[in-house]
Amino acid sequence: MLTVAELNEIRTRVRKQLRVRTNGSPVKIVIASGTTAISSGSRAVMAAALEEIAVKGLSTVQVEQREIDVPATEQTAVLVCAHGEEVLYKQCTPEMVRELISKAVTESAE
Amino acid sequence: MAYVRSHVLVCAGTGCTSSGCKAVEKAIEQEVSRLGLDSEVKIVETGCFGFCKIGPIVMIYPEGSFYCYVKPEDAAELVSEHLLKGRMVERLLYRDVQNPKPTAFFTDIGFYKKQKRVALANCGAIDAENIEEYIALDGYQALANALTQMTPAEVIHVIKQSGLRGRGGGGFSTGLKWEFAARSPGPIKYVVCNADEGDPGAFMDRSILEGDPHAIIEAMAIAGYAIGASQGYVYVRAEYPIAVNRLSIAIDQARQLGILGKGIFGTKFSFDLSIRLGAGAFVCGEETALIASIEGKRGMPKPRPPYPAVRGLWDKPTLINNVETFANIPQILRKGAEWFAAMGTEGSKGTKVFALAGNINNTGLVEVPMGITLREIIYDIGGGIPDKKAFKACQTGGPSGGCLPASLLDTPVDYDTLTAVGSMMGSGGLIVMDESACMVDVARFFLEFTQEESCGKCVPCREGTKRMLEILERITEGHGTPDDIDLLVELSATIKGASLCGLGNTAPNPVLATLRFFRAEFEAHVVDKKCPAGVCQALLSYSVIADKCKGCTLCKKVCPVDAISGTLKQVHIIDRAKCIKCGACVPKCPFKAIVR
């Protein structure tokens, strides 16, 4: 038998997973994709970002990817959008993105 | 657990299933796997998005990209471009008829812009086979709250205050219905969900069951609590296999979690559900016939009173609501009666789901606030009439409703207005007809339907609809007389006034409404022996305009019965005795020399 508290627990847990479908997260991390980004290692940056979010259990963060128009040498670019502000980080490595998330994102999220 | 950055929603409603969404989904899965994106991307099967015409539909989040007509061959490009490289695949994005630019986020699409999705809120938004997704979107909160914080009387009060009326056709106040059932004394009562959707072309109930089955379970449990029932039945057509399957899965999941069963949410309230399959007899949508069918008898209506609320299933007090009505219940309880009553008109609150069909660009399922005009539905949402043809009529209310002409396009859509102009809301079928439709033929079509679907029990409906149909057939075959029109009107009065159930009481409506707005067309058939729309074969006669004919012989060659004679560069002649009126010659003539 399910209690109301257990019902609410499921709601809270799964709602985080469904946030992707609302496009309404307060924090978005856009990781550059496209040829120059991918060749500079953006896939590894993406993997690191996702892992870090999972580890930290951040529910209000949304990860997107699209082409970010910066010179090839500046890849991998990462755009952090939080509360109406956008900050562009260049030449991101997996380590950097982990740090970015744990600092900038953890502070602004929740 | 890994964080999933993107959800790929594949519509798996009946429409998209038949246009091949399963193969598309499989191909996307394979591609995602091949590119190693499994842990980042989740593929979700959802219920109907409503825009069935352009299926299979795939929606990718977080971008909200709305891809249509997706084929399995598109999967590789879609996955590698959108999911891996972050580039939208423009060629697959939806384009409005009026606006050739692709629309990225789906809420910007004209088809969705004017919609207000309440009953369909979760359809296409969640995985219907996953109870947790339903719970995540506040599912079962209304039930939990009702059981632990409200008395049954308070629940009924909220439903009454909301102004919700039955969405199955009759438009009776849902709150009152609940109150009657609650007041009927007795230890055993039943809640029944009428999912025997039968209007031609209507599929709102099917879509809700396919896309959001838990909403129905939750609503029925709430109703059970409100009236004092611990058992419910969903009577659903066996022709809805996907809906039946998803509903069964949902019931199992709810039972496993303890949302159905004994002592729900730690209270004393127990409730369980069973599915009963129907074979799609139209008359089984009528409450008493539906009850008979659940009881294992021939689905035939019984005289009312007694109403099911007093004596229904197995002679016990029974509450019957249709699917769409139930779909509104959890949200009304969650968001309040005022929230619901704020939508719609004075007498018709909330929204209504319509199935757009016929000569309209955007066929599919739409949900609109009550009070919206027919014009808005047909032109703004439905994208207007294809092939630049003129609007002629729209049919609402299915076989119980009527055809409304262009002059009534600005009629607000609500129960009372539609009834006042000679049609009815019905369960939500909306069939649009362009200038090429013959209204006598349309009336004949609906009469044919009701005659086929009449249960045969009462005389006016069984015998009367047959004679009406014969008269209409006579008229379309060119043997009608002006007296026939009077006889139609007289028969209509008998059938409407004296039939046993709603099927018969409303069966003449399609004829009466067409007579009211398109009488001239009937008269053209019986007096001039002409079918202005050129539909009634028997009233057509093909001839060659001598001035225009150049004697090219193309028509002669295409005629399957050698009814056209003439030699090269000579005016051709059609032998009417031989002509079978197939019409094959008309488009063949390069000089438009053949007329009907």
Next chain:
Amino acid sequence: MERIKLTIDSTPVEVDPGSTVLDAAKKAGVHIPTLCYHPELKLEGSCRICVVEIEGMKNLAASCVYPAANGMVVRTNSEVVRKTRKSIVELLLANHPEDCLVCPRHGTCELQDLSHQLSVRKVRFRGEKRELALDESSIAVVRDPNKCILCGRCIRICEHTQKVSAIGLAGRGSRAVVTTPFNRGLAEGPCVACGQCIKVCPVAALRERDASEQVWKALSNSTLHTVVQVAPAVRAALGEEFGLRPGALVTEKMVSALRKLGFNRVFDTQFGADLTVVEEGHELLHRLERNENLPQISSCSPGWVKYAEHFFPEMLNLVSTCKSPQQMFGALVKTYYAEKFGIAARDIFHVAVMPCTAKKFEASREEMGRDGLQDVDAVITTRELAFMIKEAGIDFANLPDSEFDLPLGMSSGAGTIFGVTGGVTEAVLRSVYEIKTGKELEEVEFQAVRGFGGVREAQIPLNGMTLRVAIVNSLGQAEKILNKIKAGEASYHFIEIMGCLGGCIGGGGQPFSKDPDIKQKRASALYRQDHLKRVRKAHENPAIKELYRSFLGEPNGEKAHDLLHTHYHARPRY
């Protein structure tokens, strides 16, 4: 409970709660035409002939099912009501054969009556009419789906009253028909041939399989010796066909009429009934002694016997092995009578006149004959006899009286009351008591077993024991009691089961009647005759005594067993 006050055609009327508008109209003296409505059947509300206007209602209401309510204002003859009724009759006629003049129900047809009553002068709908095959598979009942108006009375009596469900509605819309399971014909299903469907059919969609042609042929064949037996219930109803008052007892005129038709011997089935009492009584005493196969259940109703074969094959051991009076009589005609008068059995054509259609089936059972001859050659119903009398130009009402031929025309009052529910029990009790106790009964009338209740019970002191008996009429009631016995919830020594409501007087072969008290009237005719009989106990019938002495030997003896007893076998339902 508070009474309901309403107004019907501006007449105020008060009725009990639960009354319908039709009930209220009757009370107000207002006639509302009906068709699917039948006082003995579950309400249906399907024909819509009885529609009325009720103030405040959008549509018309079917008065037979619409509950009367306080303050209701009803109009039963407004223009819209009259027009609607006429148009409904017109619709029915449009899909009905136009052969009234040659229809067996001409004059007794309720549709014809309605059409006349409502001044329907023209049928404006010209279109398709049903053209379906007749179901002539049954030896007893003919179904003509083309005449059927789908009022559903037959289905209701078969399903609810008789619990047989040999017919039902199939198909939708204008293709809806009353039909048999898998449309295989009555003979292939569980139909017990009781003919109750015929009795409630307002038209000629259901009728008996007419055997009168066969009888005419035999009567005009001078080489045949024609012998007729007439069941008790016939004499209590035949007069109705000739304008005599319901309940008139026409025994003597009936005998005269049969002689005029040309029968060589006119005998009485009541003689067979007396014989049945003696045989069945001894069988009961025997079973009681051995305490086996109890309760003994009567076997005179062939509809009931067939029902048991279809629905309770596991209880066939309880059914008395005695043949019915008709078949005992038939067996004697072809043996005892033939020997006694030196007529070859094959030269005898034996006709039974019965209130019953199932008797046609019973006579055709293969157990019911010997040496390739059936004991009863033709069975005609009361209605068929009436048709024959009319066809022969006999002025029935003014016929002189005459008596049955002897010896098989001699009977006791016990045989007479066989024709009414409870009669078999009473007749058996009269004999069993005296045989068992050796004492004479002080009161031969057992009022406790009389009446028309579906199930009646009585306890009769019998030589130190208490004999528990039950009387059941209609098969629906039989189903209930048999299930109770199976479940051990009831126990009896003797049960009388009659297939038809009221017993044989309410049989499927009796005249059509609109008199609501018809069964009581026919029953009292039989009780009156019993009362007037010199001999009232079967075993005291001198002709029966002589039969045993000179021909049969002992009751339940070897010869009796050979001629007068039979056996049963399970039959599939579908």
